[in-house]
Amino acid sequence: MIIDCHGHFTTAPPALGKWRERQIAAFEESGARVSPDELRIHDDELRDAIEQGQLKLQRERGTDLTLFSPGAGKMAHHYGDAETSLVWSRVSNDLIARVCDLFPDRFAPVCQLPQSPGAALAGSVRASAAELERCVGELGFVGCLLNPDPSDGYWQAPPLTDRVYYPLYEKMVELDVPAMVHVAMSRNDAVQGTCAHYLNGDTAVFMQLCESDLFRDFPTLRLILPHGGGAVPYHWGRYRGMMLDRGRPPLEEALLGNVFFDTCVYHRRGLELLTDVIPAANVLFASEMIGAVRSVDPETGHRFDDTLAQLDAIGSITPEDRGAIYGGNALRVFPRLRDRINHHEQQREAAR
Amino acid sequence: MIIDCHGHFTTAPPALGKWRERQIAAFEESGARVSPDELRIHDDELRDAIEQGQLKLQRERGTDLTLFSPGAGKMAHHYGDAETSLVWSRVSNDLIARVCDLFPDRFAPVCQLPQSPGAALAGSVRASAAELERCVGELGFVGCLLNPDPSDGYWQAPPLTDRVYYPLYEKMVELDVPAMVHVAMSRNDAVQGTCAHYLNGDTAVFMQLCESDLFRDFPTLRLILPHGGGAVPYHWGRYRGMMLDRGRPPLEEALLGNVFFDTCVYHRRGLELLTDVIPAANVLFASEMIGAVRSVDPETGHRFDDTLAQLDAIGSITPEDRGAIYGGNALRVFPRLRDRINHHEQQREAAR
Numbered sequence: 001m002i003i004d005c006h007g008h009f010t011t012a013p014p015a016l017g018k019w020r021e022r023q024i025a026a027f028e029e030s031g032a033r034v035s036p037d038e039l040r041i042h043d044d045e046l047r048d049a050i051e052q053g054q055l056k057l058q059r060e061r062g063t064d065l066t067l068f069s070p071g072a073g074k075m076a077h078h079y080g081d082a083e084t085s086l087v088w089s090r091v092s093n094d095l096i097a098r099v100c101d102l103f104p105d106r107f108a109p110v111c112q113l114p115q116s117p118g119a120a121l122a123g124s125v126r127a128s129a130a131e132l133e134r135c136v137g138e139l140g141f142v143g144c145l146l147n148p149d150p151s152d153g154y155w156q157a158p159p160l161t162d163r164v165y166y167p168l169y170e171k172m173v174e175l176d177v178p179a180m181v182h183v184a185m186s187r188n189d190a191v192q193g194t195c196a197h198y199l200n201g202d203t204a205v206f207m208q209l210c211e212s213d214l215f216r217d218f219p220t221l222r223l224i225l226p227h228g229g230g231a232v233p234y235h236w237g238r239y240r241g242m243m244l245d246r247g248r249p250p251l252e253e254a255l256l257g258n259v260f261f262d263t264c265v266y267h268r269r270g271l272e273l274l275t276d277v278i279p280a281a282n283v284l285f286a287s288e289m290i291g292a293v294r295s296v297d298p299e300t301g302h303r304f305d306d307t308l309a310q311l312d313a314i315g316s317i318t319p320e321d322r323g324a325i326y327g328g329n330a331l332r333v334f335p336r337l338r339d340r341i342n343h344h345e346q347q348r349e350a351a352r
Numbered sequence: 353m354i355i356d357c358h359g360h361f362t363t364a365p366p367a368l369g370k371w372r373e374r375q376i377a378a379f380e381e382s383g384a385r386v387s388p389d390e391l392r393i394h395d396d397e398l399r400d401a402i403e404q405g406q407l408k409l410q411r412e413r414g415t416d417l418t419l420f421s422p423g424a425g426k427m428a429h430h431y432g433d434a435e436t437s438l439v440w441s442r443v444s445n446d447l448i449a450r451v452c453d454l455f456p457d458r459f460a461p462v463c464q465l466p467q468s469p470g471a472a473l474a475g476s477v478r479a480s481a482a483e484l485e486r487c488v489g490e491l492g493f494v495g496c497l498l499n500p501d502p503s504d505g506y507w508q509a510p511p512l513t514d515r516v517y518y519p520l521y522e523k524m525v526e527l528d529v530p531a532m533v534h535v536a537m538s539r540n541d542a543v544q545g546t547c548a549h550y551l552n553g554d555t556a557v558f559m560q561l562c563e564s565d566l567f568r569d570f571p572t573l574r575l576i577l578p579h580g581g582g583a584v585p586y587h588w589g590r591y592r593g594m595m596l597d598r599g600r601p602p603l604e605e606a607l608l609g610n611v612f613f614d615t616c617v618y619h620r621r622g623l624e625l626l627t628d629v630i631p632a633a634n635v636l637f638a639s640e641m642i643g644a645v646r647s648v649d650p651e652t653g654h655r656f657d658d659t660l661a662q663l664d665a666i667g668s669i670t671p672e673d674r675g676a677i678y679g680g681n682a683l684r685v686f687p688r689l690r691d692r693i694n695h696h697e698q699q700r701e702a703a704r
Contacts, residue, residue: 148542189511190509192556210547231551231555234622267592269629
């Protein structure tokens with residue numbers, strides 16, 4: 001089973017974006033709220049969006065299941081206030097739940113969290129724990145996205161290792177769900193979103209983790225760094241040396257029981273480095289389709305984000321490691337995913 | 353000739369740091385200035401610092417010459433005001449000039465610029481052009497460091513492609529000197545300096561350049577991205593695809609006539625990727641010693657920052673490419689370096 005651990009609902013029907021625009025505008029103009037009930041999207045629209053988009057590509061590429069979350073850039077936690085963020089998260093997550101219930105064999109839901117920057121941070125972490133509980137307990141979600149920069153491009157919050165985040169980590173541990181650490185949009189003209197802020201977020205957070213003992217406090221907490229871990233595997237020696245300089249334990253011991261990297265690296269050379277440097281147990285297959293890069297690579301004839309085709313071409317990966325990277329690790333890192341798959345298989349059996 | 357294009361005076365005598373502390377404290381307390389005349393460092397102290405530090409490692413490793421600049425983190429452009437930054441730059445640059453005059457065969461000077469964040473930005477760019485002219489014209493400098501984030505960790509300035517920076521680029525083109533784009537310290541708890549902000553700066557600036565036509569306005573402007581270009585070569589496919597998505601020219605055409613990457617990547621796998629993905633004409637040997645990482649890698653027996661030993665071990669680099677990477681490219685990118693080398697050789701000849 002080939003599991004893509006990183007897919008966003010980038011093809012959501014336009015009504016979603018329009019509702020969000022109204023939500024932001026109403027708050028900015030007068031502090032007014034827009035009701036979630038004003039958003040109407042029919043199941044047929046969801047089916048169309050998925051069947052012509054992610055499901056079509058899943059079939060073309062031969063992947064089986066995608067861990068599916070709201071558009072990451074669209075989380076945009078800096079807009080409005082804590083209530084804005086909470087309502088938007090619920091709207092987004094409810095839509096993801098509907099998609100995954102329409103295609104239970106193909107998509108499993110991962111939620112966004114109602115984070116907020118500035119003075120609202122601590123309260124928003126508690127609200128995030130509550131929304132995570134709702135999504136996992138009531139809607140069958142298997143993981144969450146955690147934004148390390150709710151200011152959206154200016155890094156105004158403390159590191160993710162700060163105790164302010166502990167209520168969320170306690171809930172994640174209790175529910176046994178991991179987080180993909182994923183920034184949202186950048187509203188900073190100096191730092192573009194998908195090709196700068198995204199990668200920089202991954203890199204910054206890895207270093208936050210290197211400098212802390214977060215996993216001593218939460219030995220079973222699991223975090224996935226997307227986009228191949230930003231700059232980290234390419235600079236693995238820098239991090240190894242820094243840990244030695246500081247008298248810290250090796251990266252394997254300090255971090256690799258808890259930190260995982262996805263394979264959203266859009267060329268073969270990069271994927272070779274990733275799978276060569278990072279132990280196979282810490283690499284999770286992902287494409288982030290349909291996402292940041294959509295073209296076909298004229299050098300390969302495959303889309304840049306068709307990471308499966310590129311991984312397939314790397315002969316140095318052993319069959320055992322390939323099984324782990326393509327799906328085994330995802331089932332281990334997202335234990336509720338196996339429960340969900342089993343549940344839907346039983347439902348299908350019963351329906352026969 | 354093996355030229356290390358990236359060395360900072362991290363071993364400067366403690367008097368320098370103490371003067372800087374007094375400068376910052378006096379300004380913060382009462383807006384007072386501390387005179388550069390209060391800083392006294394003897395030539396013997398400089399000789400000791402270099403002979404026990406960078407020169408010793410040059411000899412051990414077999415490198416010939418280092419492009420030598422003030423400590424990058426110590427530039428710390430956010431402190432004080434424009435005058436603070438100007439005086440500190442002159443103090444730092446004058447010291448670099450002295451080191452390079454003491455060891456003219458071993459070190460060639462690269463200056464820091466008196467940049468400032470916020471409202472002082474535009475004026476500080478003009479002051480930077482003037483300081484560059486002083487350093488190059490009067491002191492024989494061959495290049496400069498350009499900080500893309502004078503706010504030191506919060507990215508408050510426009511991108512380096514903004515017209516506010518054009519007076520500096522005009523001066524760089526006129527003087528035919530390149531800039532290494534190098535952030536200074538990070539005062540942001542969420543983004544550590546050497547292992548996050550440094551790499552993120554390189555990545556953010558590469559993307560700024562991808563999005564602009566800066567090199568149409570300045571066809572001979574040359575910028576070096578240190579630390580192996582941050583995350584860029586590892587994510588080369590992402591950038592190639594993004595340019596295609598946007599209908600922009602290929603990276604080779606848009607950027608590689610003007611943008612260069614150094615080899616400060618502290619493990620062999622990373623250097624293999626760098627030299628495999630980036631054309632040899634765009635890669636400049638560098639170690640950043642004595643810098644961010646100082647330990648010996650127990651896996652290789654070499655220091656992590658001994659990038660020469662690691663490059664030597666990569667058999668796939670052709671002799672011609674190796675010559676370009678190890679020194680030929682530096683002589684091309686820093687044309688004043690050859691003039692300086694020739695000048696000192698003539699002086700030595702005349703003295704015989």
